[in-house]
Amino acid sequence: MPAPPADPSSAERLDRLTPEERSRNMARIRSHNTKPEKIVRQLVTALGLRYRLQRRDLPGKPDLVFGPRRTVIFVHGCFWHQHAHCPAGRIPTGNRPFWESKLARNTQRDTAAKLALQRLGWRVLTVWECETKTPGKLQKRLARLLPPLAPE
Numbered sequence: 001m002p003a004p005p006a007d008p009s010s011a012e013r014l015d016r017l018t019p020e021e022r023s024r025n026m027a028r029i030r031s032h033n034t035k036p037e038k039i040v041r042q043l044v045t046a047l048g049l050r051y052r053l054q055r056r057d058l059p060g061k062p063d064l065v066f067g068p069r070r071t072v073i074f075v076h077g078c079f080w081h082q083h084a085h086c087p088a089g090r091i092p093t094g095n096r097p098f099w100e101s102k103l104a105r106n107t108q109r110d111t112a113a114k115l116a117l118q119r120l121g122w123r124v125l126t127v128w129e130c131e132t133k134t135p136g137k138l139q140k141r142l143a144r145l146l147p148p149l150a151p152e
């Protein structure tokens with residue numbers, strides 16, 4: 001896994017956080033070039049599907065873009081993107097207001113990006129981090145959601 005980029009300003013910010021917040025932040029940095037994303041890319045490649053990564057011109061910068069299918073995939077961490085009913089999405093009891101407002105901003109951003117993409121005619125799929133722990137099942141889901149294109 002590549003080392004996180006040196007960023008003194010974020011290191012300073014980390015200094016002002018509680019130990020709990022700091023460890024969460026470190027977890028996020030470690031998972032930056034994320035394993036879940038790599039798993040999804042491998043599964044999709046194994047299905048013979050072609051995609052592009054993180055098109056910056058699209059709202060929310062989706063992780064995988066399937067142009068001809070007009071479909072995008074976001075690979076979301078269960079905690080940072082608040083996967084509903086998922087144990088990994090549970091908000092910590094310590095410093096709850098901090099987490100609630102921070103995570104609410106993330107989910108608002110996610111919703112706004114999804115709506116903007118849909119308005120542009122994109123189908124938006126979300127793969128949750130916890131789904132990448134059962135890759136066989138996830139691959140079946142992806143195969144169902146991204147069937148072969150009909151020949152022209």
Ligand SMILES: [Zn+2]
Nearest residue numbers: 078083086130
């Ligand atoms: Zn989850």
